[in-house]
Amino acid sequence: MGQRILVVDDSPSVRRLISSALRAAGYEPTEAVDGQNALQVAGTVRPAAVITDQNMPNLDGVGFIRAFRMRPEGRGVPVIFLSTETDATLKTKAREAGAIGWMTKPFDDRQLLQVVKKVLG
Template sequence: MSKTILAVDDSPSVRQMVRLTLVGAGYTVVEAVDGQDALEKATAQRFDAILTDQNMPRLDGIGFIRKFRTLPEGKGVPIVFLSTESQDTLKAQAKEAGAIGWMIKPFDQAQLLAVVKKVAGA
């Protein structure tokens, strides 16, 4: 059975790149357009890992993680940031909220696959 990944980004082109990269490696990918959409999808379905952007309308990445981690569905799901942001203070806030990793966009497809395989398994 393939692993299911939630890709959260307000950019359709970024979601498409993540989806194409991961589907090509055998993962199932569900897309969310912002943190609020992700929260709704992540409480309705179990994911093996979540990749989220930070700057999004309605609910940003850190806000999404904080809300998701308070729910029973949010326990134990690895969350990795995939963002253009790279400030140490923001990374610290993300870690405090419950993220386990951070990747800078634009990302290298091989690096994305390696990170997802590490956090979600093959």
């Protein structure tokens, strides 16, 4: 069993794509439907890394990262920010909240796995 990666996205198809790529590379994906759900999941299952979307209901990506970083289970866990947006201000907000990686949708599996491998060391 590989390292657990928390995949946070309100789109079921995007979650499936990411999870499928991670599983094929030997990781163990765990899915959450939005930032609020991700906080609940992360509280029960400590992920090795998190991949989060920005635009989601209930709690967006930046809000999730801020809340996650304030919890003991969020300290030291790499967070990759995934968004269709390319705005520099949003990138800065994500970085200030605690994201260490950034990917733009659409993405390919190879690119995703390279980023995951890099943030996990």
